[in-house]
Structures are given as C-alpha cells and as structure tokens.
Amino acid sequence: MTEQPRKTGPTRRTVLESGAAAGFVLATGLPASGQQVPDGAERYGEAGTRSVDPVDVTLNINLRNYAVGLDPRTTLLDALRNHLGLTGSKKGCDHGQCGACTVLVNGRRINSCLSLVVMHEGDTITTVEGLANGRDLHPMQAAFIAHDGFQCGYCTPGQICSAVGMLQEAADGWPSHVSEPLSGPALPLTDAEIRERMSGNICRCSAYPNIVAAIRDAANEV
Structure with a gap:
C-alpha cells in the first residue's frame, strides 16, 4: 500500500489560533498569552481594564455632602448604587434608553447611567430618596x-x-x-x-x- 505524503505547512488549527491571537492583540492592546509585559508598560487590572488613579470628588446629594475617591470613568449611577448605598436609582438598560436611572441635577432630569460622576462636583443632585420631606411624601x-x-x-x-x-x-x-x-x-x-x-x-x-x-x-x- 502506497504511503500518503505528509502535509507540510500550517494546519487549519494553527491558522485559526494565530488569527484569534492577532485579533485579541489588535482589539485589546494586551500581549498574547505567554508574553511578558515589559517594565514601564501600561498595567492592567484583573478585568483587563487599565488601572487609573482615583479622583477625589465631593457630591451634594439630597442636601448632604459625600466625599468619594473614584475611578474617573465611574458613572453617576454606579457611584450612587455601588459606593454610596443609594440604590433607589435603578440600573435598567445602562444605555440611557429606559429611564430607570433618572435623577435630578440642579433641578433638571438626567440619565445617571450616561453621566460621569466627576462631572458633578458642585452640583445639587436629588435622587428618589431625597424627594420626601421626612415622613411626608412628595x-x-x-x-x-x-x-x-x-x-x-x-x-x-x-x-x-x-x-x-x-x-x-x-x-x-x-x-x-x-x-x-x-x-x-x-x-x-x-x-x-x-x-x-x-x-x-x-x-x-x-x-x-x-x-x-x-x-x-x-x-x-x-
């Protein structure tokens, strides 16, 4: 029986693996698996996001001042819910399409999921928790x-x-x-x-x- 010649060159598997690795590098900027990050290169957090120094912000929410140090990319909604315990404002779509996160800033309504917390230093913010006057409902x-x-x-x-x-x-x-x-x-x-x-x-x-x-x-x- 005649022996079939072995195929040479890259296989389908290696082509797919190489393409996936190249796409990962182009899309994320992260080094491919097994490559060492050189000294002085930008560092990344566990979730693959760039580490950013927190920014100190003072927020006036429901007539009370809150001093927080947060990643400048934090939305007002996430600051309210995850850092200040004001969970009345809800995260629905997180894209400004449903309105569940609406709060009042200087008396005007905004979608807090689309606004960065660092934009609101000095603003007067009212959430649903701050509408009532003590036990008297708005x-x-x-x-x-x-x-x-x-x-x-x-x-x-x-x-x-x-x-x-x-x-x-x-x-x-x-x-x-x-x-x-x-x-x-x-x-x-x-x-x-x-x-x-x-x-x-x-x-x-x-x-x-x-x-x-x-x-x-x-x-x-x-």
Missing part, C-alpha cells in the same frame, strides 16, 4: 401610590424623578413635540403632553394610564 410619590402608578416598581423611582423634572420644564415653558403653542409662561399639560414628555421612561409592566393619571393629579400640587 406629592408625586403620593400620587403614584394613590393611582397605582406602578406594578413591579423597578422603573418607578426613575418615573417619579423624571415626572418631577418634567413638570418644572413645562412650567418654564419648554415645548415638546406635541405642543401646539411653542411658547408661553406655562404650557397646558394635556395627557398627550404628559405621554410625550415622559416617553423616555419605559414601564415594561405597561402601567402608563395610571402613571399619566398620577402625574396629572400631582401637577396641581407641585
């Missing part, structure tokens, strides 16, 4: 309870903070995409206005009719 909180404006409750802190900020925007005359008059001392807050202005806050339980009713009632008291 009118928006009381309205959400009275109208069952929640089911699972996960989006509720963001909905409430967003609604408080939205009412101030309307009172200041900020128009929305459905506003008929585009200016004035205060725009009429119809159900269509409320729905449009709150469209950045998603309720996966679909409690929207109750949320609209709660905001409509609270608008008369805030």
